Amino acid sequence: MLVIRPDNVGDVVMAGPALRSLRRAAPRARLDLLATPAGAAAAALLPEVDGVLTASVSWQKTGGEDVPVTDDLDLVERIGWGGYEAAVILTSFSQAPWPAGNLCRLAGLPVRVGMSKEFGGAGLTHWVPSPPDETHQVDRALHMLERVGVPPVEGRLRVRVPAEAARTARRLLGGGPTGDRRVDGQTDGHEDGHADGHGRRPCALILPGASCSARRYPADRFAQVAGLLTAAGLRVLVAGTAREAPLVEATGAGVPGAVLLPGRFDVPVLAALIDAVDVVVCNNSGGAHLASALGTPVVVLFAGTEQVEQYRPRFGPASILTVPTACSPCRQFACPFAHDCLDIPPEQVAAEALRLTDECGGPWWRTPAGARDAR
Incomplete structure (x- = not known):
């Protein structure tokens, strides 16, 4: 077939x-x-x-x-x-x-x-x-x-993170407790423990790219989100494809301690990074669906190009942020107006990311509804 x-x-x-x-x-x-x-x-x-x-x-x-x-x-x-x-x-x-x-x-x-x-x-x-x-x-x-007669299955998204991709993600993250997780999602019995008990620093992954400009939250606002998350104590990573390198740079260059990863990995490694962090902040893009498949909490800046219900992440903790507009859904590749559908204050985006991080804990102790049954 x-x-x-x-x-x-x-x-x-x-x-x-x-x-x-x-x-x-x-x-x-x-x-x-x-x-x-x-x-x-x-x-x-x-x-x-x-x-x-x-x-x-x-x-x-x-x-x-x-x-x-x-x-x-x-x-x-x-x-x-x-x-x-x-x-x-x-x-x-x-x-x-x-x-x-x-x-x-x-x-x-x-x-x-x-x-x-x-x-x-x-x-x-x-x-x-x-x-x-x-x-x-x-x-x-x-x-x-x-x-047409094919028996249905339940609709949960499932992806399998290759072991080599997990090892590459660990190198990009710099090792440490996040990198010590086995690829099957079980912990290795390390001593680092939970963030509140052993000082583990939560990690946020920001993905500023999308397939077209109409779906992209402005890079300067992503930069403000990155700064707010860093100030709140999160470690911030900013990633994207080689073509998205300017967006990655604009988002994280001015953020103290931010790790910038422009074009340094493929999709399986992106999935491994998403699986390892505590929260993802992204546009309506592949990163949102990978987070959904892996049970990683995600904040989605959802432009008015599409209907939310058609693409909503449904299989993990998610917050969808959008502004209703008269022109939505527009299906445009470039916004001909002022991008009002993404006029979302960075403070609101950061607050949602911190809320999901606090409510959902870290990647080692997510519920079975999330990453643990995603493979």
């Missing part, structure tokens, strides 16, 4: 329950994922995935890019080489499965499953009408599979 989800890291993480459902229904099948270069990086966290077909697909291009027809023809050939018997196309409510379905039809796949509001001809052999727009992305995928 080929599961098609050519989107970002968070979208692939949220596809996990659907992949788990397919794996349970067809335990001996080869289950491959077609993903973008960004989304493919999350495949290592999903044990159900056997292989990855990486492609920058034409139907996800933005900005009027001219995509050579040969790109689609090459993808048809690559899909055909896979010998797949079925394609399962996962989409958000605003995306159509028909372009992917037609490419798979040309590649000779006899079964093609997808879901949308509109009808698109022969591209799909199994077309499922969409549920309500506000349906969470996890539930949307499971709904589609159930409608």
Whole structure:
């Protein structure tokens, strides 16, 4: 089977329950994922995935890019080489499965499953009408599979942190009690203990990046959040991809003691860092869904580009901060106005991060509803 989800890291993480459902229904099948270069990086966290077909697909291009027809023809050939018997196309409510379905039809796949509001001809052999727009992305995928006869699973996000990624995260964190945790989430019986009993310093991870500028809380405000958390006694790490290095620098450069990690790791190491810290502060991005999967408390600065209910972290302690606006949901890549949906005082963001840190304790003693059953 080929599961098609050519989107970002968070979208692939949220596809996990659907992949788990397919794996349970067809335990001996080869289950491959077609993903973008960004989304493919999350495949290592999903044990159900056997292989990855990486492609920058034409139907996800933005900005009027001219995509050579040969790109689609090459993808048809690559899909055909896979010998797949079925394609399962996962989409958000605003995306159509028909372009992917037609490419798979040309590649000779006899079964093609997808879901949308509109009808698109022969591209799909199994077309499922969409549920309500506000349906969470996890539930949307499971709904589609159930409608074509695949028994559903519970919708909790689960990721597996590779041991090597955990070791790299430990090096980035500088060792210490956080780095001494085993990758399976159990403690090693170290003597550092809880923060209140043995002086362990809680750690916050700030992720200022997102897939587009419309989803990003301003870097100068992230910097104020970082300063407030440091002043409250938290150790602050600021991380991002190589492209997000200016955001990382703008967020943490002026914060005493902040550890800046621009472009120094891959997605599995990011997951390991998220698993190790006490709280994450981020935009509506892959970091929020990784935190949800790992049970790490997270404060999400949620822009008005999307409906909150479609992407809300549901499987760990989370605080969603947003400002309702008349233009939301806008689905814009760049805000044409004053970014009012993210006009959130840094003091409120820091207060929520500190509240979650205090209420949820540290990564070693999270409840079983969090990181301990996430693998």
